[in-house]
Amino acid sequence: MKVKDIVILVGGKGSRISRFTNKIPKPLIKIGSKPFLDQLILKLIKYNFNNIYLLCSYKKKIFFSKYHKKKIHNSLITCIDEGTQKGTAGALYKLRNKLKNNFILMNGDTYFDIDLNVIMKMNIINQIGVMALTYSKNLINNNKINRISLNKNETIEYTKNKSRLSNGGIYLFKKQIFEFIKNKEQSLENEVLNELINKKKIKGILFSEKIIDIGSYQNLKIIKKQYKLLKNKAFFLDRDGVLNKDNGYILNFSKFKFLSGVKKAIHYLNEKKFLVIILTNQAAVGKGLITEKKLKDIHLKMSKEINNYNEAKIDDIYYAPYYKHSRHIKYRNNSRDRKPNIGMFEKAIKKWNIDTKKSYFIGDKITDRLASKKASVRFYYKNKTSLYKQIKDIIK
Numbered sequence: 090m091k092v093k094d095i096v097i098l099v100g101g102k103g104s105r106i107s108r109f110t111n112k113i114p115k116p117l118i119k120i121g122s123k124p125f126l127d128q129l130i131l132k133l134i135k136y137n138f139n140n141i142y143l144l145c146s147y148k149k150k151i152f153f154s155k156y157h158k159k160k161i162h163n164s165l166i167t168c169i170d171e172g173t174q175k176g177t178a179g180a181l182y183k184l185r186n187k188l189k190n191n192f193i194l195m196n197g198d199t200y201f202d203i204d205l206n207v208i209m210k211m212n213i214i215n216q217i218g219v220m221a222l223t224y225s226k227n228l229i230n231n232n233k234i235n236r237i238s239l240n241k242n243e244t245i246e247y248t249k250n251k252s253r254l255s256n257g258g259i260y261l262f263k264k265q266i267f268e269f270i271k272n273k274e275q276s277l278e279n280e281v282l283n284e285l286i287n288k289k290k291i292k293g294i295l296f297s298e299k300i301i302d303i304g305s306y307q308n309l310k311i312i313k314k315q316y317k318l319l320k321n322k323a324f325f326l327d328r329d330g331v332l333n334k335d336n337g338y339i340l341n342f343s344k345f346k347f348l349s350g351v352k353k354a355i356h357y358l359n360e361k362k363f364l365v366i367i368l369t370n371q372a373a374v375g376k377g378l379i380t381e382k383k384l385k386d387i388h389l390k391m392s393k394e395i396n397n398y399n400e401a402k403i404d405d406i407y408y409a410p411y412y413k414h415s416r417h418i419k420y421r422n423n424s425r426d427r428k429p430n431i432g433m434f435e436k437a438i439k440k441w442n443i444d445t446k447k448s449y450f451i452g453d454k455i456t457d458r459l460a461s462k463k464a465s466v467r468f469y470y471k472n473k474t475s476l477y478k479q480i481k482d483i484i485k
Contacts, residue, residue, distance in 0.1 A: 092191050092209045092261070093139040099126065099197035100146030100171050100180055105305055114148045116197035117155075118303060121316030123442065125303055126197055128319040131442040134162040135364060135404050136205055141166045142187070143197070144180045146173065162405075162440070177277035178270055185267045194260045200301040200319065201257045204362070208261045208294060211243075217265050217290040220245060220282070221257035223300055234278055237286070237293070245286050245293040254293075257300060320444035323437070324358050324480070325461075328369035330453035331471045332391070338373040341383070342390045350475025352394075356401035357477060361484060363448075364441055367406040368433045370456070375412025375420035384408065405441070407433040428452075429459035434466065449483060451476070 103115030110118075116126035130141065141164050145152040149170055157168040169187075171180040181194070191213075193205060203221055211219050222239075234256045238248040256278065269281045285291045301318060302308045312318065329335040334346040358365050367388075373379045388406050395401050409426040426432035438445060450461040453471045461468035472479050 090191060092136075092193060094142065094188055094190075094192040095133060095136075095138045095140070096142045096144060096181070096184060096188070096192055096194045097126075097129070097197045098177060098180060098194070099143050099152060100149070100174055101198070102147045102174070103198070103304065106303075106309060108306075109309070110147075114151060115303065117151065118309065120303070120312055120319060125200075125319070128442055129197065129200055130161060130166070131440075132200065132202075132319070132321065133205075134164050137163045138193075139164065142184060143168045144171050144183070145169065146171045146175075146180070174274070175272075176274045178275035178281045179273055181267070181270050181277075182272045185270065188264060188267075191261060191263055194262060196258045198303050199258050201259050201296070202298045202301070202318075202362075203257070203259065203296045205259070207296075208259065211261065211292060211294065213261070213263060213292060216244070216292050217263050217269075217285055219261040219292045219294060221259040222293045222295045223255050223257045223298070224253050224295060225255045234282060234286070239293050239295070243292045243294065244289050245291045246289070247286060254295070257296065317444050317447075319442070320447075321364050321441050322362070322447035323364040323366050323441065323443045323449075325366050325368050325434070325437070325448065325450040325466060327450075327452035327454070327457050327471075328367055331451055331476065332367070335453070338378055339387060340373065340379050342387045345387060345391060347394075348476060350477030350479075352398035352401055354475070354477040354480045355395055355403060356399045357480060359402055363484075364404045364443070365402065366404055366437050366441070367408075368428070368437070368450070368460075369406070369408050370428050371408045371410050372412040372427075374408075374410030375415035375417070377416060381410060384410070405437060407437060409433060428454075429456040429463070431460050431464045434460060434464035438464070451479070 099116045103110035117124040143152055143156055145168050153168045156166045159166045169183050171183055201221060208219050208221060213219055236248050236252045237245050237254050238252055240246055282291060301312055303312055326332060332351050334348060339345050355365050371384055374381055374384060392403050395403060411420050411424050411427045413421055415421050445465045448466050450466045451469050451471055458468050469483060
């Protein structure tokens with residue numbers, strides 16, 4: 090079952106860093122050039138959630154003004170007023186009639202850079218939820234969920250022994266979690282999860298990634314210096330000659346012939362946490378050989394066929410339909426998008442918060458190389474090996 094909803098808790102006061110939070114909510118503290126929450130959301134939109142719910146309380150008007158009913162990529166953001174602060178569990182009560190199926194819950198002041206697909210695919214038929222766990226060498230007392238272990242069935246249990254397992258603050262829950270949520274101040278960790286762990290109703294999964302937390306002055310200072318940790322890395326790909334055999338204009342999908350290793354390469358990039366973004370000049374539209382609707386249909390079929398290979402996924406596609414002699418004025422104007430210009434790069438970098446220094450582009454033409462250079466993205470010409478082998482050699 091596809092998980093369609095994610096809930097982010099943003100209602101806390103952030104009293105430990107009051108010098109900042111007296112003026113602005115903790116999730117909206119700027120890290121680099123963007124608020125932390127903006128960058129968190131731009132990490133999440135690749136999962137194509139239908140809904141991103143923000144549970145708001147402290148300085149809630151700021152959240153409503155900035156995010157409510159805003160659509161980013163394929164996800165609609167909805168702000169929910171939890172009223173007076175009710176803790177990490179009580180805040181969820183307002184969503185009891187909106188969340189119909191499994192959903193993800195996370196905090197708006199931390200980022201645990203894990204693949205959410207791993208959690209979303211876990212079997213929880215006999216449980217109510219899954220908790221992401223991390224291993225901390227320096228953990229002395231995780232007082233919100235202390236002394237835990239995983240049994241052979243991946244279920245979390247309390248143990249009398251010292252434990253370095255720590256709650257990562259990301260959860261997958263079934264709708265049934267609301268049977269334990271009350272309309273009052275209530276702690277998710279100390280009350281709800283404590284009860285469910287004792288009932289053996291919570292699975293756990295251990296990740297090696299580190300948690301980014303802005304809840305203390307020390308942590309905030311560190312992440313402000315290392316703000317690029319919150320950025321995405323991307324692998325940009327040209328289409329014709331890189332994904333498919335270049336036999337002139339592709340006017341229908343029956344002429345689209347995948348080159349060797351393309352689907353495997355995209356799946357590999359997904360696993361390596363690269364966004365996969367296609368940048369393609371498509372002057373055939375401007376020349377009147379194909380409509381934009383037909384081009385989008387080709388891209389949809391291309392993406393679906395790639396997805397049939399181990400759920401490999403293209404994250405975004407940008408195309409430049411422009412031709413300077415087009416009969417249609419709209420296809421003559423925006424030539425900035427057409428490579429060797431960098432309009433498509435600029436749009437993708439802004440939308441996805443991309444770190445260009447950790448990103449790459451593979452193309453097959455001089456216009457691709459020139460655009461990549463202008464955008465400060467490392468460029469490689471498509472070679473004669475399979476795309477999978479070439480990419481694996483590049484990022485090994």
